Amino acid sequence: MAKYKETAIVLSQEQLSEDIFSMWIQTSRIAKEAVCGQFVSIYTKDGAKLLPRPISLCEVEADQIRIVYRIVGAGTKEFSTYQAGDSIEIMGPLGNGFPLKEKKAFLIGGGIGIPPMLQLAKSLKCEKQMVLGYRDAQLFLKEAFEPYGAVYVATEDGSVGTKGNVIDAIMANHLEADIIYACGPTPMLRALKQYAKEHEMECYISLEEKMACGIGACLACVCKSKEVDEHTHVHNKRICKDGPVFAAEEVEL
Amino acid sequence: MAKYKETAIVLSQEQLSEDIFSMWIQTSRIAKEAVCGQFVSIYTKDGAKLLPRPISLCEVEADQIRIVYRIVGAGTKEFSTYQAGDSIEIMGPLGNGFPLKEKKAFLIGGGIGIPPMLQLAKSLKCEKQMVLGYRDAQLFLKEAFEPYGAVYVATEDGSVGTKGNVIDAIMANHLEADIIYACGPTPMLRALKQYAKEHEMECYISLEEKMACGIGACLACVCKSKEVDEHTHVHNKRICKDGPVFAAEEVEL
Amino acid sequence: MLNTSVNLAGVQLKNPVMTASGTFGSGAEYSEFVDLNQLGAVVTKGVANIPWPGNPTPRIAETTGGMLNAIGLQNPGIDVFVKRDIPFLKQYDTKIIVNVCGKSTEDYLEVVERLADEPVDLLEINISCPNVKEGGIAFGQDPKAVEAITKAVKAKAKQPIIMKLSPNVTDITVMAKAAEAGGADVLSLINTLTGMKIDIQRQCFAIANKTGGLSGPAVKPIALRMVYQVANAVSIPIIGMGGIATAEDAIEFILAGATAVSIGTANFYNPYATIEVVEGIETYMKQHNCEDINQLIGIVK
Amino acid sequence: MLNTSVNLAGVQLKNPVMTASGTFGSGAEYSEFVDLNQLGAVVTKGVANIPWPGNPTPRIAETTGGMLNAIGLQNPGIDVFVKRDIPFLKQYDTKIIVNVCGKSTEDYLEVVERLADEPVDLLEINISCPNVKEGGIAFGQDPKAVEAITKAVKAKAKQPIIMKLSPNVTDITVMAKAAEAGGADVLSLINTLTGMKIDIQRQCFAIANKTGGLSGPAVKPIALRMVYQVANAVSIPIIGMGGIATAEDAIEFILAGATAVSIGTANFYNPYATIEVVEGIETYMKQHNCEDINQLIGIVK
């Protein structure tokens, strides 16, 4: 799969909740190659900030991509100021993406892990149930999922849906499936890996780590893997290149 | 005189020639205090570029200032992209300004030394002749001077006015005056200092040097002075604080 | 009640925020922007026994995230300083720290003795200026010389002494221990890192002195590492500096082991930087339910 | 006709632009962005005698104008490297420089011997990695050790050897002269400067290894100064690196005395950086009526 670094154009910027923004971006080449579960590296315009901000693809159209991101630092803050027409440096598409299997599926997103599930929901042709974990009643993107299947919500503060985490929501709603696709905080992924094992389900999870190159060259972004990795033969898989999506049993969390 | 660092607002941006731009800036406090011959420090928005870009005041209104600047590097390049409504970090007013004397005057500007002469032309109440030295036929700001007195032009390539430098234009037009106010490249200032001495004229020149603080604290921007300076007592005057305008005989060029 | 006050060798500062020598003059110019009463201390530009003219211009150059300077310790000499700068600073309720420079041990001692009866709180001995051939760096890169000059100064000084260390060394802890052994009361670090810039259009050095000292946010990671190393190698307090521009930066240094922090290059692009750091530290303490700043010093290990 | 080709110990490079070890893998990943045929040389990630797993994550952190890394020399070991990475690089018309790392002299020698009959043009011996306790830095900070390891490697190496120097030293020229005395054919500098970053919210180190190596534009002034110093202290060619991101940066190093330059951190934010530097150097030569790049080397004094 080819990768590009290009100067793309912001088509729209929308604030979805207090600290979550959505941007549609026009790309000349990246969108064409992209699949769900991949990500892009976004560069700030500030010469003092050199490293890419990896952001998952939330939606992919013919020549456009959508990203949904939370402001956590100066880089994402800068992105939130971009307006339609502004240029933006991006590299992508990066990483492997989700395997699309024809099995009854849970699509599970926790917090800012929710966005990449949207393109997956659109791409997966099988029966699926979306389980989304939020902090509170700011249910960003929830409506966007509704056309693609049943949506279940868990909130940390109990303001909407099940009080608790995504597994609480699965239990409370007596949900069942054959495969899990998930993205979210590590404790959630750890719990889902365990859940999948107990229920003998396939489980694919998308991981995060600090990145420098984003393409597999610098070895910054490794995670511990069960098998020796193909690159260094030392049980270190590169999240940017061998991931970000891994079969849960493949990696140690 | 009070100095401020403030977030000001760009009112307009205009391109005057190939590489020369003009910006009007709305300030809440700087314009009120400013006099001709002073300058402001302008900061880029790029966290990799820390130092101020000192730019002379070209015009000063009640709550607005005008700067006219040449693109020579990344900082001035950035400034040229600002549009009406953008915010801009500036500190000022800085430096001493021109002394306003009631004497028949030459106002002499060379290249990007021309802009500060405009507010001087507006402020000086006496008879004055403007002698402006340009590279070529791109006579930026020339018309702006015309309401205030006779304007004589020298161009390096001879395309307009006298071919040569500002002294050539003075000679060619048989001009005379009692006092010189000048800003421009060092060789021009050196020649004018000599010319003034020979003609027993008062002469005030505005100097340039790389600056860090802009307010006299860091001792980066010194020039050699004839008398011991008041700050360090070592013949080093600070251009940002004791200048940028000096009596020509006061400094060594 | 938030306690932000820290103690440097018996001198109690109302807060840990000071100015870095050479970036703040003797306070007069910046007093138009900041209320000096709100600073823990003002550290003056280096002062010698006699006036020094400094280096030719250009003396500074911008670099990515930092700057080079080769001012060359231009200063009016101790006489003018004592007459003009100390009385100016005495008007304010802040501690006065005088940075002392010299070309020989005798130079340093002369200044130190002249300051003995002045209302100065601490002396900072600059043995690390990379921009003057004899400006101290020779002292600052050799542990024996560090110990010797520290001993000599300590013997004469009426005020507690801060030894200012150079980062241009293989192992900063060796220098720190040498200064401690020589009797230093406090250490300050880092001075600037020797750097260079070339003007490729004119094919010449960007700074007349060829090399200059690198400072600003670019050097912060190096400074922080050195403060951490020294904090774990000596038992005297440390003033941390090098690229501090925000309260967040200052807190990194405090967590790494600095008792106080100095703001240098940041003043040039934000004349309010010192006060913003003072305020930001308080905000951080509130957010982290920390009542006494001394509880933060050196807790990251 | 523009001559951009330079000579490193008998190896003729089509241009002076190379990749900095560890930032470019063995070229495979970046070959999707740049035509490796257009580079003077590809320098590989450090390779040891056996696979090394490297350090725990987080391994990197961003800093102002730079980054910290503590990858810890993760590498597949010489066996996989020889089977996979050399054949990959042999497909291209560029020189192959293998960066060698080790924990002991024997480790280095084992790798050097294994490479003796491989189609490799030069060996770069990394005696300056600050991120592995035994990863060479101990060698790189002591002139006697530098000379000894250089001698030992030189005795076994079939290819000319480049000794890669650490900037974490008081006087880089001492190390450079030691390497020259030991028989080094070429020197490369600088490796990274040891730095630190603290996460003040979590009150812990930003990098699992506590310290990391600082690289990127932030360090360029230090690197340039060291290249200048070394160029004026030894008579073997120098590969300059440290913060080079543009042709302008590269030309600064060449004017200061570097025969070739390496691009490291810049690849991460501009995967086309190497090629842009190649092209920009040609543009500069045309503008300055320079027909042979060798006429630019070290002319600023």
Ligand SMILES: Cc1cc2nc3c(=O)[nH]c(=O)nc-3n(C[C@H](O)[C@H](O)[C@H](O)COP(=O)(O)OP(=O)(O)OC[C@H]3O[C@@H](n4cnc5c(N)ncnc54)[C@H](O)[C@@H]3O)c2cc1C
């Ligand atoms: C594969 C992948 C996909 C991601 N997808 C999304 C997404 O769709 N939406 C979203 O909001 N966030 C996503 N993230 C997290 C996002 O990369 C960080 O929030 C962002 O880089 C923070 O940048 P900043 O400048 O605002 O924060 P700062 O904390 O100032 O960043 C400082 C440095 O740390 C890095 N960094 C900080 N947090 C993270 C993190 N969690 N992961 C990796 N690097 C980090 C930054 O890239 C930068 O180099 C993803 C991360 C990865 C690895």
Ligand SMILES: Cc1cc2nc3c(=O)[nH]c(=O)nc-3n(C[C@H](O)[C@H](O)[C@H](O)COP(=O)(O)OP(=O)(O)OC[C@H]3O[C@@H](n4cnc5c(N)ncnc54)[C@H](O)[C@@H]3O)c2cc1C
């Ligand atoms: C008192 C004073 C008044 C000035 N007035 C004007 C004006 O009205 N219009 C105008 O176009 N220019 C003026 N200049 C020059 C202007 O400051 C520089 O052109 C500008 O700083 C270049 O910034 P840059 O980022 O584009 O260039 P770069 O070369 O990339 O700048 C790099 C660094 O060098 C400094 N620098 C570069 N050139 C100069 C210079 N000539 N003088 C001082 N510092 C410099 C920059 O401030 C910056 O710190 C004035 C300079 C001084 C000292």
Ligand SMILES: Cc1cc2nc3c(=O)[nH]c(=O)nc-3n(C[C@H](O)[C@H](O)[C@H](O)COP(=O)(O)O)c2cc1C
């Ligand atoms: C322009 C300038 C002048 C300086 N002069 C002195 C000095 O006179 N004495 C001294 O000990 N340090 C001097 N320094 C070093 C600073 O005090 C400080 O150690 C260094 O700049 C690192 O801090 P910073 O990155 O916050 O600037 C000077 C630094 C600069 C930038």
Ligand SMILES: Cc1cc2nc3c(=O)[nH]c(=O)nc-3n(C[C@H](O)[C@H](O)[C@H](O)COP(=O)(O)O)c2cc1C
């Ligand atoms: C992520 C990373 C990994 C590195 N790995 C190595 C290595 O394996 N061997 C080595 O000699 N240098 C290594 N270096 C140092 C670089 O080769 C180079 O010397 C340094 O980064 C300075 O150049 P730069 O500022 O252009 O990156 C590494 C640097 C980085 C940033």
Ligand code: FES
């Ligand atoms: S970020 Fe470089 S290998 Fe993943």
Ligand code: FES
């Ligand atoms: S720029 Fe600091 S004294 Fe003039």
